[in-house]
Amino acid sequence: xxxxxxxxxxxxxxxxxxxxxxxxxxxxxxxxxxxxxxxxxxxxxxxxxxxxxxxxxxxxxxxxxxxxxxxxxxxxxxxxxxxxxxxxxxxxxxxxxxxxxxxxxxxxxxxxxxxxxxxxxxxxxxxxxxxxxxxxxxxxxxxxxxxxxxxxxxxxxxxxxxxxxxxxxxxxxxxxxxxxxxxxxxxxxxxxxxxxxxxxxxxxxxxxxxxxxxxxxxxxxxxxxxxxxxxxxxxxxxxxxxxxxxxxxxxxxxxxxxxxxxxxxxxxxxxxxxxxxxxxxxxxxxxxxxxxxxxxxxxxxx
Amino acid sequence: xxxxxxxxxxxxxxxxxxxxxxxxxxxxxxxxxxxxxxxxxxxxxxxxxxxxxxxxxxxxxxxxxxxxxxxxxxxxxxxxxxxxxxxxxxxxxxxxxxxxxxxxxxxxxxxxxxxxxxxxxxxxxxxxxxxxxxxxxxxxxxxxxxxxxxxxxxxxxxxxxxxxxxxxxxxxxxxxxxxxxxxxxxxxxxxxxxxxxxxxxxxxxxxxxxxxxxxxxxxxxxxxxxxxxxxxxxxxxxxxxxxxxxxxxxxxxxxxxxxxxxxxxxxxxxxxxxxxxxxxxxxxxxxxxxxxxxxxxxxxxxxxxxxxxxxxxxxxxxxxxxxxxxxxxxxxxxxxxxxxxxxxxxxxxxxxxxxxxxxxxxxxxxxxxxxxxxx
Numbered sequence: 001x002x003x004x005x006x007x008x009x010x011x012x013x014x015x016x017x018x019x020x021x022x023x024x025x026x027x028x029x030x031x032x033x034x035x036x037x038x039x040x041x042x043x044x045x046x047x048x049x050x051x052x053x054x055x056x057x058x059x060x061x062x063x064x065x066x067x068x069x070x071x072x073x074x075x076x077x078x079x080x081x082x083x084x085x086x087x088x089x090x091x092x093x094x095x096x097x098x099x100x101x102x103x104x105x106x107x108x109x110x111x112x113x114x115x116x117x118x119x120x121x122x123x124x125x126x127x128x129x130x131x132x133x134x135x136x137x138x139x140x141x142x143x144x145x146x147x148x149x150x151x152x153x154x155x156x157x158x159x160x161x162x163x164x165x166x167x168x169x170x171x172x173x174x175x176x177x178x179x180x181x182x183x184x185x186x187x188x189x190x191x192x193x194x195x196x197x198x199x200x201x202x203x204x205x206x207x208x209x210x211x212x213x214x215x216x217x218x219x220x221x222x223x224x225x226x227x228x229x230x231x232x233x234x235x236x237x238x239x240x241x242x243x244x245x246x247x248x249x250x251x252x253x254x255x256x257x258x259x260x261x262x263x264x265x266x267x268x269x270x271x272x273x274x275x276x277x278x279x280x281x282x283x284x285x286x287x288x289x290x291x292x293x294x295x296x297x298x299x300x301x302x
Numbered sequence: 303x304x305x306x307x308x309x310x311x312x313x314x315x316x317x318x319x320x321x322x323x324x325x326x327x328x329x330x331x332x333x334x335x336x337x338x339x340x341x342x343x344x345x346x347x348x349x350x351x352x353x354x355x356x357x358x359x360x361x362x363x364x365x366x367x368x369x370x371x372x373x374x375x376x377x378x379x380x381x382x383x384x385x386x387x388x389x390x391x392x393x394x395x396x397x398x399x400x401x402x403x404x405x406x407x408x409x410x411x412x413x414x415x416x417x418x419x420x421x422x423x424x425x426x427x428x429x430x431x432x433x434x435x436x437x438x439x440x441x442x443x444x445x446x447x448x449x450x451x452x453x454x455x456x457x458x459x460x461x462x463x464x465x466x467x468x469x470x471x472x473x474x475x476x477x478x479x480x481x482x483x484x485x486x487x488x489x490x491x492x493x494x495x496x497x498x499x500x501x502x503x504x505x506x507x508x509x510x511x512x513x514x515x516x517x518x519x520x521x522x523x524x525x526x527x528x529x530x531x532x533x534x535x536x537x538x539x540x541x542x543x544x545x546x547x548x549x550x551x552x553x554x555x556x557x558x559x560x561x562x563x564x565x566x567x568x569x570x571x572x573x574x575x576x577x578x579x580x581x582x583x584x585x586x587x588x589x590x591x592x593x594x595x596x597x598x599x600x601x602x603x604x605x606x607x608x609x610x611x612x613x614x615x616x617x618x619x620x621x622x623x624x625x626x627x628x629x630x631x632x633x634x635x636x637x638x639x640x641x642x643x644x645x646x647x648x649x650x651x652x653x654x655x656x657x658x659x660x661x662x663x664x665x666x667x668x669x670x671x672x673x674x675x676x677x
Contacts, residue, residue, distance in 0.1 A: 080491070174491050205489045213486070213493070221494045222474025222535070251475025253494070277479045281332075288479055 009147065010140050011111040011121035013133060014055055014099070021127075022046045028134035034122055055124055060099040063089065063121070066109045068225050068245045080173075080224045083244045087227060088168035090117040091150075091180050092158060097122065104128050105246055108136040112268065112295035115140045116229050116240035118147050136268060136295070143266050143297055148231040148238060151217050154178035154207060155188035159195050167194040170204035175228050177217050189215055214283065221253035230256070236263075237300040243292055252289040260285040260300035267296040326550050330484040335502070335559035342563035343529075343556065345599025346395075349664035349671060351607055352382035352597040356677040360573050362591050367420045367573060375677045376424050379569070379597040382673040390431055396566045397507055399433030404465075404505035405441045406565075408513050408528050409448035411576060414583025416452050417511040418573045421595075423457035425509055425569065436461030442500050444468055444532055467498050467535070477535045478502040483555055487539055487547050495534040501561050508561075510568040510601070514575035514592055516612050518638060520548040521624040521651025523581050524608040525568045525601030526662070530555035541647055544632055549650040553657030556601065562662075570596035570604055577615040578642040585639065590615055602663025603670045605654045616642065624651045 014034040015025070019042045025033070034053035035043050043050035054060075069082045086098070097120045100110040107125030111133055114121025125133045154171065158164050158180045171178050184191035190211045197203045213219065218228045218239065225245040231238050239256060243249045259280055267273035267289065275287035275298070289296050340346060356375040360367050380392035397403060405425055407417035426439050436459040443449050446466035455464045467476040477496035486493045501508065512528035519541035520527055530552045531537045537555070540547040556562065572592035576583045583589055592611060598604045613624050621642030622631055626649070637644040658665035 208489070221492050221496075222477075223472065224492060247470070250470075250473035251477065251479075253474065253479050253496075279480065286479065288475075290475060 009115060009118060009120075009144060010137055011114045011123050012051075013137075014053060014122050014124040016124070017127065019043060019046045022048070024130060028130055029138055030130075030134050053122065055099045055101065055122065060097045060122065061089070061093060063098040063100045063110070063114070065100065065102045065106050066113050066242075066244055067106055081245075083173055083225060083227065085169075085172060085227055085242070085244060086113055087117050087229060088165070088172040090119045091172075091178065092160075092165065092168060094119075094180075096120075100124065102126065102129065105132075107133040108268070109242065109244065109294040111136045111140065112240075113242055116242060116295070116297075118231075139266075139268050139295075145238075148233045148236070150177070150179060151230040151232045151237065152177040152179045153189050153211050153215060153217055155181040155185045155191040157181055157183060157191070157193040159193070161195070163197045163200060164194045166200040167192075167197055167203050170200055171207065172227060174204060174208065175216070175218055175220055176204065176208055176211065177228075177230060215257065217257050219255040219284075221255070222251050223249045225249070226252060228254075232300075235302050239298040239300065241289065241292065241296045241298070243294050243296075249292050250290070252292060253286065254289060254298070255284045255286045256300060257284050260302065262287055262298060263301045264299040265289065265296065266298075267292045269293045327485045327487055327547055329550075329554050331482075331554070331558055332484065333481045333497075333559050335481065335563075337559055338563040341566060343565050343599065343601050344603075344661075344663035345566060347383055347599040349600055349603050349669050350383065350598060350673070351600070351603050351670060352379045352673045352675065353607070354379040354382070354595045354597070354675045354677060356573075356593050356595065359593050359677070360591055365574070367418055369420045369424070371677055372418075372420050372573070373424055375595050376421070376428070376569070378675045378677055379595050380428075382675045383597045383599075389428070393428045394432045397429055397432050397434055399435070401434055401506045402438040402504055403429050403434055403440075404500055404508045404564075405439065406508055406510045406529055406532055407441050407443050407449075407452075407454060408511065408515075408523075408532065408571075408581075409443045409445070409452050410532075410581045411513065411515065411583045412448050413451040414586070415513055415515065415574050415576050415580075415589065416448075417513065418571050419452065419454060419457045421511065421569070421571055421573065422454050425511065426458050426462060429509075430459060437463075439463075440465050440500065440504070442466070442498065444498075444535075445471065447471075465500050467500075474535060476500070481558065481560075483534070483551075483558060485547075485551070488542065490539050490542075492536055492539075495536045495555065497558065497561060498533055498535075501533055501564065505564055507567075508565040510565050512568070512570050514570060514572040514594070514608055514611055516576050516578050516580035516588075516616070516624070517649075518580065518645060519546045519647040519650065520552060520653050521649040522605065522608050522612045522654075524570055524605040524654075526552050526556050526605050526654060526657050529561065529565050529601065533561050544634060544647055546647050546650060549653050550656055552653045553660045553662060556657060557660045557662055565601075566599065568596075568598055568601055568604055570608065572596065572611070575611070575615070577612055577619060578621055579639050588642070600663035602654055602658045602665050604663075605657075606665055606667065606670060607672065609651055609654060624649050
C-alpha cells in the first residue's frame, strides 16, 4: 500500500529516448518510466517498469515549465519578477494528472513542484536533465511521508474564468495560502468570489488587506522568487519551499504563524541542512534557510 | 538574547508626523539593542559641523587627488570639530585600540563618484594611529559589484578587509534576521528591511563617509541616506514609484539601534560631488568639485548644509531646485539622466528635517554652528 502511495506522489519520468539510454537511466537510479507505447516492450525487455503513455493525452493537463521569466514588455503593478508556477492550477484542478515538458535546467524544480502540491506529475525533461531529475526523485522518496491537508487562510470560490485564474495565480505568487472551495467556508479567515475582476492585482492586494499579514500562515522574506505551500494536521505541519529561479537563494527568512518546534529541515542538494536563527516572535515561528536550490522542506511540530 | 520591539520609535515617528502633517507609513522596528548614551547620532557635537575648504585637494581635469593636502584637511577638520590641537587626540575621542571599526563607504555611484580612496586610506591611517588594529578595520557597502570598481583593499592597511552584504544582488544571508524595520509601502510582499550583520555583530564603531550628491528620490544623499540605505536590505522599494517614501524611511532606518549608537563620526566627502542625476554619476557633466570636507557627529546638521551646497550648485547651473515639486517637471524615464530640469520622482529633501524630529540632530540653520577652515 505504501509503495502505491509513493508511486502516486513522486513524479514519474516520461522518456521518449531509445533503450540505448538504458544504462544512463540505471546509473541515475531510475527503474520506472512512462514511454511511448511503441517503445514499451523494448523497455520492459531492458528490465524497466515501462508504462505506455502519451503526453498530449486528454487526461493529462499541461503544466507550464516552472521558472522566473523576465517580461519587460508586460506592465505590472509591482517590480517583482514574473514567475511561471503551477500551484494555483493544481489547486483549481485537484486530482488530475499533470504533464510537464521542461527545458534544460527545470526538471528538478518541476518534480519538486508536483510533489509539493501532491499531484500526479509526469515530467519530460531535457535529456541533459536526467541526472538532476533522478536526484530530485531520490530526494523526494527519502523525505516522503503521508500527505496532510493543505493549510490556508483564504477560501476562493472559483468560477473557472481567466480573471479568476489570474487571481489564484497572484494569491499563490504572493504566498497568500488559499483553497478553492465550492462555497464560502467558515474555516477560512477570508472567503472571496473573484467574478469578473477588472484588476486582479488590486483584488489580490485587497484580499491581503482583509486577511492582514499577521494572520497569514506563511511569510517569506529575502527573496521574491520563492513560493511556499503548507500542509498540516493541527499537530504537525510540513512547509514546502520552491525556488523558481536558477540561482541559489541565500538567507531565506521564513515565518510560520503559531508556535512550532522545527523538527527537521531538508534541502535538496545538501547532505546536512540546519535552520538558523530560530525564534518565536509576535505569534509566529521564524527560521532561516541558509542556502537552497530548487526545493526545501521544513517539518514542524507543536 | 531577549528580543523586543522598540515602540518608542513609533512614538517619535508620530511626533514627526504631527510636526509635518504628512501621512506616514506604519513602521515596526524590531531590535534588542539599546542606545549607548551620548554615543552615535547626534553624538557629542550636536548642531556642530567643521567645514574644511581644500582648493588644492583635487586636480579637476585628471581628478588626481593630492594625498598630502587631503591629510592636512582631515587633520584640520577633526581638530576644528573637537577643539583639540593634535588630531590624534581628536581621533582618540572616538576610537580606541579595543574597537572594531567599520568604514561605511559610498560606492553606489562608482566609479564616477564614490568615497575617495585616499580619504578611506587616511581614515584607516588615523584609526591605526590611535591603536585600532588593521584586522579590526573594514570598509563596508551593500553591493560587491560596486566595491569591485573601486578596490578599497588596495589602500587599506594589510589585514583590513572590504565587506559587501550582497556579492550577488538579492542574497539575504548577510543581514541580521533579528534587527529589522517592517513596513508595507505599496503592497510588496517582502516588507522587511534588515540591518547588515557587520553592523550588528562585528563593528563596535562606524565612520560614515558619504559623498556630496544629488539624489532623484530623496533630494540629496548625505550622511543619513548613506548610513540608512547602506546599512539595510530591501530599501529600493521605498522609491519604486513617483511618490516615494524616502521622506520618512531614511530617518527611521538611521535611528535603529545599534546603527545609531555605533555611527560615531561622519566625514562628508566633497572632494567631488554630483549636482544632478545622482546617486549615480554616469555623465561627467553633472559632476562638480566642491573641494570641501564636512566633519561631525550630527548627520542632520551636516546634511542640512549639504542641501544648500547641492541646491546652490543647481541654481548656479540654472537647474530647478531640489525642493521643486511641480509635477510638470516629473517624467519617469530616461530624460532625468540628461536634463537637470526633469525629475523621476517627487524629491523629498524634507527627509532631513524629518530625521531631526526623530532626534537625530539639528535641522535649523540657526542651531547649527559651522566651524570653517581652509587648507
